[in-house]
Amino acid sequence: MNRPERLPSQPAAAATPAVAGAEPAYLAKLNPEQRAAVLAPDGPVLVLAGAGTGKTRVLTTRLGHMLMTGRVRPYQILAVTFTNKAAREMVERVGSLLGQSVEGLWLGTFHALAARLLRRHAEVIGLKSNFTILDTDDQLRLTKQVIEAADLDAKRWAPRVLLGMIQSFKDRGLVPDKVPDSAITDFALGRTRELYAAYQARLVTLNACDFGDLLLHNLSLFQAAPDILADYQKRFHAILVDEYQDTNVAQYLWLRLLAQGHRNITCVGDDDQSIYSWRGAEVGNILRFEQDFPGAVVVRLERNYRSTGHILGAASGLIAHNRARLGKTLWTEDELGARVQIASLWDDQEEARFVGEEIEAYQRDGGHLNGVAVLVRAGFQTRAFEERFISLGLPYRVIGGPRFYERAEIKDAIAYLRVVAQPADDLALERIINLPKRGLGDATMQLLWRTARAAESSLIVAARALCATDELRPKVRTTLLRLCDDFERWRMAIAELTPRALAETVLEESGYVRMWQDDRTPEAPGRLENLKELVQALDDFETLAAFLEHVSLVMDNTQDPAAEMVTIMTLHSAKGLEFQRVFLPGWEEGLFPNQRAMDEGGAKALEEERRLAYVGITRARRLLTICYAANRRIYNQWAASVPARFIEELPAEHTEFLQRQTIAEPAMSGWFDDLRPGGRGPGFERMRAAGKPPVIAGEARVLTTELPKSQHRLALGQRVFHEKFGYGAVQRIEGNKLEIAFEKAGTKKVIDSFVTPA
DNA sequence: GGATTGTGTATTTTT
């Protein structure tokens, strides 16, 4: 492995070709390599672009240039991105490049474009064009049903495991028949293939698809109807792909098929930023490009326009530890800037406190919160920061946190709309059939399922059929019939009402809104607010179907990007973004690099973790701070942690260790060793060998071994308060169970955590 | 049929 030790190191400048006459301003802004990529003649082009080298700019400029020169019409262009965010950005950039918005482009995420195409030809693979796109919840329930229907124990064979396998088959473009024997494990007694097939069959009867199907069905469609494929091959004169290193096999095959027509395909990607192999992405796709498209023009972009020399140097030094890479040498003409800071903290709370203070200081110095990001490895890490920022009054946004469309009340409301739009959507109906409570419980559902299965019909058809018999008690029959009629009526109203009015009608008449209005729990008002927001969101859509499509494909919550806020998000979702000031907390062995990932993927996974670290570092423009905590509470337990090996891999000349008030090692040795099963980990030893004693900032704190609350705060006869039952006196204590004589509600048995001393 | 209590399990990343 050879790599330049010093940065910036500038390669010989490529000669700028002489250009005759005036040329568009957007070309003048490009460096020679970028220009080469943009101006490459029609044909296959691969742009290997390091972080911050302007790859998206190259892609959008090439697209815009094709339009400007009149080589292709908008509707002949297929432009693919991975995220909705990237798609939106591309639309914007092309628009501002051309000075007007462009109509008719096929521009979007793989999934959105595949869905669009599939809706046009759904009947070829046995679906109707109004098919539903299932969310993860639905998928899980469906896998569970499939497992149970096969007479297998859903406890022994976890639905999520099966779903994981099915997804990986789909990522690889494998229909059930094509699943190789090598992929069959002893899961479900080796019946995986059969379960997968059953799952697919159920989807067809539900007139539904899952995410993976969008691509997979496209492939089946192209195979079953070569004439349709030929049409699209002819249609797409130019194909452009962003983040090519993240394509999985199914996406790769899809692109390759579509590109066969004009062979005019431009892909940009960076093997060092491949961080989705767990989702089926194959870096191999990028390596294979030249074989798939002989004569491809390959352009490398290595000049970084984003970060300072120190940040870039740290990133390059780190990623050089990976073996599997094409190898690029990033350089910059930027100043060296400040060294990358490494801060060691006591625990996750101090980590949050430290980051909060640093941000406040940054703000005092005139920095904008919009330019600040906290990038974490795993979602749960955001909590400590949120709590801290709230108490500081520091405005923040969490990207990719609990999403709007994932809230229970929103999913319920959407389930209603789904049944209205597509009556065969049993999963949606099942979700809301007894919400609000209608007296249609387990027993009724069992009967419904049996009837539906026997008649091979959807639930709602089975419900009607059942109502025509006397198998149900009269009361239940009336309720069910009424519900069927309601849905029928709402369905008729689709043509007459705006989507918003329809949603309002459905939510009112179904009693769903009333249910929350009558709810006295503290969350209820918030949920009603969310429902209002949902109804409002419907104003943006022409049809109910368009709205539902949006909900399933565009799950991200768009927040006002202009608002002055710190951004908190995972490293994965940070790819493609940049910030002035970046914090990378939680650099500890086990958390990052993540132990679970490494258990599954071994050395390869470690390299992917390192790429993730590389992505994180290269998000920063001016100043970067990496933190690790010596103690982290996982679940309930304290665990001592060791600094991530990546920290040592950062070249010393680009880093500095931050030390605040320090506590020397003895403070943490003793009990430390006991807490960690294997004693001190390898990172600890490495650190020690490197002559850097683990130095912990902040004041020492002693762990309290608190007794369970009940044992020292509750006594017989004590007056307590219970949220539901009000005040009462403790009669008996058995472990954490209490018997309390309430003043209003009588004597009840409750759990101690529900009461507080009054 | 419904509410309440008890249990087990999970935390990697996302279209």
Place this chain on the structure above:
DNA sequence: TACACAATCC
């Protein structure tokens, strides 16, 4: 810890 599901009781 904290949530989802199951078992249990009413």
